[in-house]
Amino acid sequence: MNWLKWHLYLAAMCGLQMLLWLGSGLTLSLIDEDYLDSNRYRVDAIHTPIGTALHFDPERISLSNAVTEIRLDNLLSRPVYRVQLGEQSMSLWADTLEPLKLDDTLLREIAAASISVPLTPELQYVRGNEIGFPDSAKVALFQSQTARDTRVLVDADSGKLLGHKDMGSDLKELLLMLHFMDYAPGNGIAFNHIGIRVFALLTLLMVFTGALVVWQRWQAGFYRWHKADDRKSNPCLFVLDTQGSALGQFCAGPSLLESINAERPLLPTQCGGGGSCGLCTLVFIDAPPTATEADIKRLGKKVEQGHRLACQHGTYTGRVRLANKAQERYWHKQCQVSEPARNENV
Numbered sequence: 001m002n003w004l005k006w007h008l009y010l011a012a013m014c015g016l017q018m019l020l021w022l023g024s025g026l027t028l029s030l031i032d033e034d035y036l037d038s039n040r041y042r043v044d045a046i047h048t049p050i051g052t053a054l055h056f057d058p059e060r061i062s063l064s065n066a067v068t069e070i071r072l073d074n075l076l077s078r079p080v081y082r083v084q085l086g087e088q089s090m091s092l093w094a095d096t097l098e099p100l101k102l103d104d105t106l107l108r109e110i111a112a113a114s115i116s117v118p119l120t121p122e123l124q125y126v127r128g129n130e131i132g133f134p135d136s137a138k139v140a141l142f143q144s145q146t147a148r149d150t151r152v153l154v155d156a157d158s159g160k161l162l163g164h165k166d167m168g169s170d171l172k173e174l175l176l177m178l179h180f181m182d183y184a185p186g187n188g189i190a191f192n193h194i195g196i197r198v199f200a201l202l203t204l205l206m207v208f209t210g211a212l213v214v215w216q217r218w219q220a221g222f223y224r225w226h227k228a229d230d231r232k233s234n235p236c237l238f239v240l241d242t243q244g245s246a247l248g249q250f251c252a253g254p255s256l257l258e259s260i261n262a263e264r265p266l267l268p269t270q271c272g273g274g275g276s277c278g279l280c281t282l283v284f285i286d287a288p289p290t291a292t293e294a295d296i297k298r299l300g301k302k303v304e305q306g307h308r309l310a311c312q313h314g315t316y317t318g319r320v321r322l323a324n325k326a327q328e329r330y331w332h333k334q335c336q337v338s339e340p341a342r343n344e345n346v
């Protein structure tokens, strides 16, 4: 299994989300708070109550279910009973005990009383879970005459004012959605939703595959300890061309590919050391290192003849030769001489 490839894919996904998280968080903290406030036209008027709440007697009213909760509220200054019947709910005018019937006119009155600017004649009904109010089945949406596209949202079943929205709050919701990774529309802002769980799982997998890559590389000799002087006194890798003529000698690097390409790119690569392109194949003349999974997957039976991917192996002492003429031509072209060049980075 090429764990490096999986690790890179996972790192790209997690990295992108981290950038979104960072960018949205920074924007939220730097942007002017007033710009994000959608309540600049909101009126929280205190009305003098009209009417007196009558005694609520469930026995005298035919109800579909047993009453589990009663709350006294007020709507446009009139008292209202909010009655919970198990999963269902209903509202009654408390001064007459008549059921609360909300038509377009009454909903408009409620919306207009909450804002200091006139509403436009438009009225639109939307489902609550489409606009971030999952607890409201139906929401009446009124537009107002402001440059900020202010909208008033009223629960069409209970008459409760849900809030005001405008271009500032739209931007805030977008930034919060990116920051909390909450990409389900109308979900409201919440922690521990499916998006965060998926991201946490991807991050764990990224760490796990990263540990596997380190383990594979350690086994391939990538992380050997070298004293500073070793680089000068112990050249370890001798590279020959396909005919057996010396091309250069190289000291230890993170991988054989990086040792050879330390000063100039003498060995070609397309995957950048990912173990998938096969362009860095070398033939090990002396005892070849143990073949890695990437060697076996990319080179098949050739591993038995000493072929290995230079990007998949670390420190090695001995001789290797280029695997084909194309590599040789590339090497000489990089050296810009027709004669084999001797690398002096020892």
Ligand code: FES
Pocket: 257, 268, 269, 270, 271, 272, 273, 274, 275, 276, 277, 278, 279, 280, 281, 309, 310, 311, 312
């Ligand atoms: S650089 Fe691509 S397989 Fe080694």
